[in-house]
Amino acid sequence: MNLKRRHYWTGVLFLLPALIVFLLFFFYPFLQSIYFSFTRWSGSGKPVFIGFENYTNLFSDPHMTDGLKNSLKMAVFGIVVQNPLALLVAILINRQFRTKAFIRTAIYFPVIISLVVASVVWGQLLQYDGFFNEILNRLGFESWTEDWLGTLKTSFPTIILLTQWQAIGYCAIIYLAGLKSIPEDIYEAAELEGAKGFTLFRNITLPMLMPAFTIVLFLTVVGALKLFDLPYILTNGGPGTSSYTLFLAVYNAAFKENNYGYATAGGILLAIFIIVVAIIQLSVTRKREVEL
């Protein structure tokens, strides 16, 4: 056996354990999921084939449709508000000042806290007789007090704001890394030619940050579409379906309603949706990336 073939088969042998695990625990269950999505199955007994019924029912289920609306609202908020805020925070903490290290740690600190723990604590703080309303009362804003997570109008907006508590720090750090990677001499050269302030930002910083922007936008959009933890722990999608998300709808269909076939169809459609959105987003932002 010549050297090249030996190399090849050695590589294959090294890949084999990981490949077996992937096939057994990811690919095979994925194929099974596709089958189950065309059945009525409660998790016990034999699945009954029902064709595309699960897929058609998804579009008339208020849990799924409201979940999709909320997930999209979350994604748009992420793009329009979260990203610019994160970039602004990154620019601010990129400057030189005394407490830079402390501020950077404080901004990133929420990211390392378990989301479950954070959700439970926020749930207590945001209750009607919780800390937040107590502060509002003491500041003379009694009329602003609400059961923030128990009111139709405020439950999902509150959840969106809570996600920002972690998301902004996470995105800011990625932007900060991007800012650090821009060579200083480009700025120097531009300043020599008279560019300053916003001109520098628009013509140098922003284009050079596009790779970071691609990553952050991708993570923001996908993260918004697969949001589950916060609504599950804080509101379970309520009141009504006002704080449902797509993932929560799929989870409840499976584990609360024992409708595994239907939930699998929801999961597959959700996966396809996320893939399509991600491909579109990546292709749009990648075109604008500038490389040195």
Add this chain to the structure above:
Amino acid sequence: MRRGYDEIVKQTRSQKGCFNLQKKALLSLIALLCVMLALAACGNGKSNDQNNASSSSPAASEASSPSALTDNSGGDNVATANDKEFTIRVGAWFLDDRPHEQALKKAVEDGYKKLYPNAKIQWDVTLGGAYFDKLKAQFASDSAPDVTFFQQTDWFKAGNFMDLSNEPWVARLTEAGKKEPTVTYQGKLYGVPMEGSPSPGVWYNTELFNELGLKPPTTVQEFMDVCEKIKAAGKTPIALGFKDVWTVQMFLVSWIQSYGFVNDPDFGKKVYEGQIKLDDPTIQAVYKNFQTMKEKGYFNRNALSIDWPASAQLFASGDAAMIMQGPWMPGANKDNIQKGGFKSFQIGYFPLMDDKGNVGMTLGNGAGLAINAKTKLVEESKALVNLMTTQDVIAPWLAGDGALPFFSDVQVAFDDPVMETVKSFVDKGVMSYAIQNVIPTSSMTALTDIVTKVVSGASFNPSDLKAAQDAFEKDKESVVLPY
């Protein structure tokens, strides 16, 4: 030439070096694969051994009569000891650290030791609803416990449970127990109805009621009047913990029971067959009651963001006068008062009623007990199940849970006199199954969503009930009917 030779030597050495490195890498990889295979085989072998060590031949087990092992009477349990060594697994979701749950475990273990001195009971407990997801996975992988507590009826259709129609304890069941829909399927009995859970109802602080000169209401209007007086006294009329969605469902179903089933015993059947839709005026009336109560401020402001334990605390502390809960409330309230250091009070009970004061009750089976159809410990499992239906084992447990027995020869002595009030309502109320027995879970979820919307402050809109009807049409096939 020398250079050429050196080059060749260098190349050859490099190739040899590469080859040796590859050889080592290959041998390491093969070794790693062997270790992985060995571990996997050991894991399989171990679980097989666990099953095999405790099994007896199924044919031999089925041939022997269970009465040879246990006495049929509910009171005494004279049994022939068996020296077999085995481990029998029992699954449950509720065996937590509450005294009566621990007492049940101990009573079962002590009683089983008399039957099988060398047997061991392995309790397979996962607290809460996650137990049922685990049980599904266990049945799918043939690793389910030998004996398991259960709720819902999907298990029968799937053939997971053994037919127990001819067991000796069947003769001891009350008529209600023999017909209990949660344990029967196609005319056969697949489980033991272990606890007759009376309808959830409104538990009230009798001392507060006495202070305010209030009597337990008998109509919806009286109920609203009582709430108004309690609110005027600066207390929360009803404590809700609607973050736990099951409490929403419980409140809704209990009220529909009185509005729907009392006046029409076939109400549930008509809902299933489509003669009555889920936007029926009787069901709408219940939602209008919720809306009235919300608008008049009869619920705690954080009703949707606190769970049932927090709402129970609100009740135990005396800040709320009433709470809508199940029959476990007297025991739970005593616990909460003791742990919270609150002023003790006697608890009272009244069921939810319709506008005219009619009361519909259910005596549902809160927990069934079944035998895994594929267990290798058939006789041993049957003996364990029989043991668990005896007076000494089941009665104290029922007392702790505030539940009633389905066995005619089991007497339950309740600590709290309020249980006599509950029993009196069970005896005189119109008994039926509940609406959740005739509609799929997705439909129940949709009905529950509307309650949370109304309690959050939104106006009730009858068109919202269409979603529940649509879910019913979509998932009707999944319903296992109780009749």
